[in-house]
Amino acid sequence: MTGLSDKIRAGDHRSIARLITQVENDAPEAVQTMKQIHPFTGKASVIGMTGVMGSGKSSLIYELALAYRIQNKKVGIIAIDPTSPFTGGALLGDRIRMIDLSSDEGVFIRSMGTRGMMGGLTSALYDVVEILDAAGMDIILIETVGVGQDEVDIVKIADTTLVVLIPGLGDSVQTIKAGLMEIADIFVVNKADKPGIEQTVAELESLVDLVNNPERRIPIVATSAKEKKGIEQLITQITEHQLYLKKSQRFEQRRRQRYEAELIEIIRKRLMDFIFDEKKLKTTVDCCIDQIAKKQLDPYTAADQILGKILK
Amino acid sequence: MTGLSDKIRAGDHRSIARLITQVENDAPEAVQTMKQIHPFTGKASVIGMTGVMGSGKSSLIYELALAYRIQNKKVGIIAIDPTSPFTGGALLGDRIRMIDLSSDEGVFIRSMGTRGMMGGLTSALYDVVEILDAAGMDIILIETVGVGQDEVDIVKIADTTLVVLIPGLGDSVQTIKAGLMEIADIFVVNKADKPGIEQTVAELESLVDLVNNPERRIPIVATSAKEKKGIEQLITQITEHQLYLKKSQRFEQRRRQRYEAELIEIIRKRLMDFIFDEKKLKTTVDCCIDQIAKKQLDPYTAADQILGKILK
Numbered sequence: 001m002t003g004l005s006d007k008i009r010a011g012d013h014r015s016i017a018r019l020i021t022q023v024e025n026d027a028p029e030a031v032q033t034m035k036q037i038h039p040f041t042g043k044a045s046v047i048g049m050t051g052v053m054g055s056g057k058s059s060l061i062y063e064l065a066l067a068y069r070i071q072n073k074k075v076g077i078i079a080i081d082p083t084s085p086f087t088g089g090a091l092l093g094d095r096i097r098m099i100d101l102s103s104d105e106g107v108f109i110r111s112m113g114t115r116g117m118m119g120g121l122t123s124a125l126y127d128v129v130e131i132l133d134a135a136g137m138d139i140i141l142i143e144t145v146g147v148g149q150d151e152v153d154i155v156k157i158a159d160t161t162l163v164v165l166i167p168g169l170g171d172s173v174q175t176i177k178a179g180l181m182e183i184a185d186i187f188v189v190n191k192a193d194k195p196g197i198e199q200t201v202a203e204l205e206s207l208v209d210l211v212n213n214p215e216r217r218i219p220i221v222a223t224s225a226k227e228k229k230g231i232e233q234l235i236t237q238i239t240e241h242q243l244y245l246k247k248s249q250r251f252e253q254r255r256r257q258r259y260e261a262e263l264i265e266i267i268r269k270r271l272m273d274f275i276f277d278e279k280k281l282k283t284t285v286d287c288c289i290d291q292i293a294k295k296q297l298d299p300y301t302a303a304d305q306i307l308g309k310i311l312k
Numbered sequence: 313m314t315g316l317s318d319k320i321r322a323g324d325h326r327s328i329a330r331l332i333t334q335v336e337n338d339a340p341e342a343v344q345t346m347k348q349i350h351p352f353t354g355k356a357s358v359i360g361m362t363g364v365m366g367s368g369k370s371s372l373i374y375e376l377a378l379a380y381r382i383q384n385k386k387v388g389i390i391a392i393d394p395t396s397p398f399t400g401g402a403l404l405g406d407r408i409r410m411i412d413l414s415s416d417e418g419v420f421i422r423s424m425g426t427r428g429m430m431g432g433l434t435s436a437l438y439d440v441v442e443i444l445d446a447a448g449m450d451i452i453l454i455e456t457v458g459v460g461q462d463e464v465d466i467v468k469i470a471d472t473t474l475v476v477l478i479p480g481l482g483d484s485v486q487t488i489k490a491g492l493m494e495i496a497d498i499f500v501v502n503k504a505d506k507p508g509i510e511q512t513v514a515e516l517e518s519l520v521d522l523v524n525n526p527e528r529r530i531p532i533v534a535t536s537a538k539e540k541k542g543i544e545q546l547i548t549q550i551t552e553h554q555l556y557l558k559k560s561q562r563f564e565q566r567r568r569q570r571y572e573a574e575l576i577e578i579i580r581k582r583l584m585d586f587i588f589d590e591k592k593l594k595t596t597v598d599c600c601i602d603q604i605a606k607k608q609l610d611p612y613t614a615a616d617q618i619l620g621k622i623l624k
Binding site: 275 | 350353438574576578582583601604607612614
């Protein structure tokens with residue numbers, strides 16, 4: 001097993017893929033390797049990208065990756081799929097273009113599902129970020145879909161979070177109001193070739209003005225992945241945001257936040273495994289649920305009984 | 313405290329509101345009352361409604377509530393707000409019309425935020441459903457926004473889940489592919505007065521045909537909350553779905569699923585409180601995060617150390 005962590009540190013793609021599969025499958029042997037690589041992490045810039053479906057995030061990731069490759073930076077891409085059993089990974093079609101990136105030794109691409117028992121981004125995501133970081137990726141791009149808890153979670157992992165919008169999205173302002181405002185380090189208005197771009201940017205400008213941060217105004221970058229426009233400006237803004245973080249000590253704070261979220265996630269997962277996988281306890285839990293359904297027991301008393309069996 | 317549970321069972325609005333506030337604030341005195349009311353729950357039909365922002369869910373909830381009131385049914389409404397600190401509850405404007413419902417003694421309306429430390433629907437939601445159920449509500453309508461984990465969670469709570477779409481939503485098919493298909497018990501195409509309704513319904517019909525359930529085809533109901541059309545058909549489909557659940561023993565299964573999710577949530581919450589609120593342990597956790605950030609310790613070993621302190 002020692003060999004695997006060395007190969008990952010050397011950037012070997014097959015070894016990276018192997019460890020990722022192990023953590024996704026909760027393979028017990030993954031833990032040892034994860035422990036071994038941790039000291040070699042923390043160098044990669046982690047960039048999260050979120051926005052509604054159809055906003056062209058995949059194309060934007062592709063263009064960003066190409067641009068970083070020109071700077072000779074190694075790029076890891078993690079695409080979070082809201083996997084459906086009906087489609088088996090809905091957005092595969094969008095990612096076909098990624099194939100020509102995947103033949104580049106300096107790029108590693110991985111799709112991950114979101115389906116976890118307890119919600120939020122899959123707990124393996126923290127591990128995958130550490131793996132790509134230890135493997136020497138300079139930039140880790142994480143793409144996630146939707147508006148909801150996933151975004152809140154990506155903020156815990158990313159150093160810089162990009163919120164992608166598109167022109168003419170009637171409810172764009174409402175969407176932003178509903179929680180994206182506090183998530184965005186940079187707003188990206190993609191599909192800048194489409195009509196309505198000025199209005200969307202103007203709406204965003206006035207919203208950004210409401211945020212009271214004298215040190216930094218959230219920048220708004222118009223891009224067209226299709227016409228390859230605005231990508232350099234976006235990279236400049238990402239770099240400037242990371243400089244800002246480092247200057248203002250917010251960088252350490254964000255990293256601590258990521259480690260805290262990761263630690264909580266590991267603890268949560270181990271406790272839940274303990275409660276639901278351990279044979280004897282599983283019987284207790286199932287029996288409690290029966291009694292709750294029959295109104296012979298209430299959920300709070302049941303929780304106390306189960307916790308009493310496991311806590312010191 | 314005994315008095316509170318009795319008043320709730322009598323349907324007293326102020327007492328209902330008081331207990332909900334207690335559970336939202338994690339007040340320790342709430343637990344006793346929750347235990348007392350549990351035997352009197354399980355009678356209400358719980359209907360979840362989800363869909364993108366701007367699909368008119370609030371108006372639809374309003375019309376459904378009115379229609380159920382004509383049938384003399386008591387209605388509880390829970391609106392899940394993706395709360396933003398910038399706006400303090402984004403969708404308040406949409407809900408102003410709810411005010412004339414709120415003067416009706418047979419209707420109880422409550423907005424809840426989604427912001428929990430660990431994601432997903434706020435853990436208090438399970439409690440609020442139990443409270444409204446014990447208070448004699450015949451119908452509990454839960455409205456949630458967005459595409460993501462929240463929907464997956466609502467399925468665990470609701471007996472019947474409505475997925476609301478609107479005509480002309482370009483990426484509607486993609487949205488459905490991305491996970492809504494397995495959530496929907498009924499598809500609602502709202503804003504049926506708008507152009508594109510036929511196409512959206514046709515798209516849905518062909519998607520629904522892909523689902524292989526010989527016992528039941530997912531119905532598609534076109535509604536216009538604005539023109540008050542399709543509401544009766546929707547209520548008929550909800551009733552039929554619940555009859556189907558009861559006939560096929562799936563009803564018990566769904567209820568068990570809800571109680572299991574609730575129990576897991578209470579256990580998770582208590583464990584997390586234990587780890588992060590208990591003073592001595594908090595120091596350990598903070599110290600671990602410091603060491604992780606300095607690469608003196610890895611997250612897995614840290615998790616083991618913390619768990620070793622609390623588990624039997």
